[in-house]
Amino acid sequence: MIHVEHLTKFYGDYAAVKDVSFDVDRGQVVGFLGPNGAGKSTTMRMLTGYLTPTSGRASIDGKDVFWDPIAARRKIGYLPESCPLYTEMRVEEYLHFRGGLKGMNRRETVQRSNFVMERCWLKEVRRQLIGTLSKGFRQRVGLADALLANPAVLILDEPTVGLDPTQIIETRKLIKELGADHTVLLSTHILPEVEMTCDSVIIIYQGQVAVQGTLDGVRAIHRANTLEDVFLKITGLMV
């Protein structure tokens, strides 16, 4: 579903992502891990077409993100890291705007936005200005927007950052459920979260893929009990 081949991105002289290749199959929930500055967000931004790779290629469901950007982006629901939203709009109004932007007609937009508001627990704040919402609710609005056009692939950049424990648990549950209909690429710092929600994992370190495979596979290869041990081993903190 997501196919990445030798993806490289230079910011000036600095290589943020170096020769990254991986594949994500349909219906998988994949954890995308790595320390800060490892290139997770850069990779995700290249997949969503926000940045153009310096070299290499990536495709979403067979659509190249560079040569066929509109078709590729139609297949993606993206939740950026800081979850930027128009603070002066109301939740429902914002989702309707995003629906139009994604090329959905009026009826579809209303139908889908009601559905995603239900799904992301936004019913009670639908008429509220986004600027007045708490961080947790904003995150849900971002998630609702990602789900809006019912895309085949969801790319979520740290969806649980800044949420309270209850919300984190709810969000994880939601992501696990979403894995049934969508292919999910999920970046996070919280390792137990990956063990709870993901089928497989890609660890990226200093711009390169360090480990990829199923959770059990990765643990077995590195002879570790938890993902945390694997992570520490790769990032060199524990020998």
Next chain:
Amino acid sequence: MRPTLALIKREFTAYFLSPIAYVVLTVFLLVTGSLFVITLKLLTSDGPRGIEYPMSLMLGEDRFWLVFLFIPPLLTMRLFAEERGSGTLEMLMTSPVRDWQLVFAKYVACYGFYLFMWMPTAVYLPVVMDLKVDWNLSAWTPYSVPFVAGLVLAALGLAMMPIGWISRGALLFIAGALIATAGGYFHYRHDANHLASFTAGIDPYPVLTSYIGILLAGAMFLALGLFVSSLVKSQMVAAIVSLAIGLPFIAGVLLFPYIDASGDTFRVVSSFTVPLHFARDFTRGVLDTRHMMLYVTATMLFLFLTVRSVESRRWR
């Protein structure tokens, strides 16, 4: 088409959600209103005082352009700069729209606001043209009904657009205009008498050319502002830079008070001094294609550069 419409609608309504739009509208109305009062006084005064072209007092004077200098930067500063600052540009650039659609939608929205800003000045026009209407209701035919109804529908459609029903309003406007055209045509074929005949006591064409000039010059300044806004992250910087770039176009000749008016320097500088174009040509009923060409090509250049600048974000 639908994504572009959704974008235009959001950008246009966003103006009315920020205080800056109301400040601009108020100041603009105050200035044009006071200029209108001055014009009115001169039009009605006795003796040797008076004016030849009412519009040249309203738009040909430095007073107006001093204020106008600030308006386009204030309207365009937020368009891209704000989105880059708050990160929402990432949401736009990862949604399935082309970069030019983004630029086009933002430009149309701010140009729409510019038109909206000028709309109230239409109230001055009957006075400035000394317009008289002679009604001839005996010329009423059955076809006049769709004609009038179409006009009402079109006006309703126009009124709907600023309050958010953009596509519905536009549809109603087009439908109304079509009905009015058909009604008017059949009325004319049936009975060639006019329902209302307008006579202008003062030459109306300088008014028309002034508005054509203002529409084109505004397009240029707005495109310039849009381009600057796409380059920077801060609204303040965007406003100041587009003000600085717009300054030569407005101050132009004023910057060289002792210049020889027959020399080459003057010719070059006056070729891009917008107030001079208005004082000499547009407000006196002259449509000089050199000025119009400058506005149109500059608009296209800046829009092109904006698309490139937005596109280049992805490459960095």
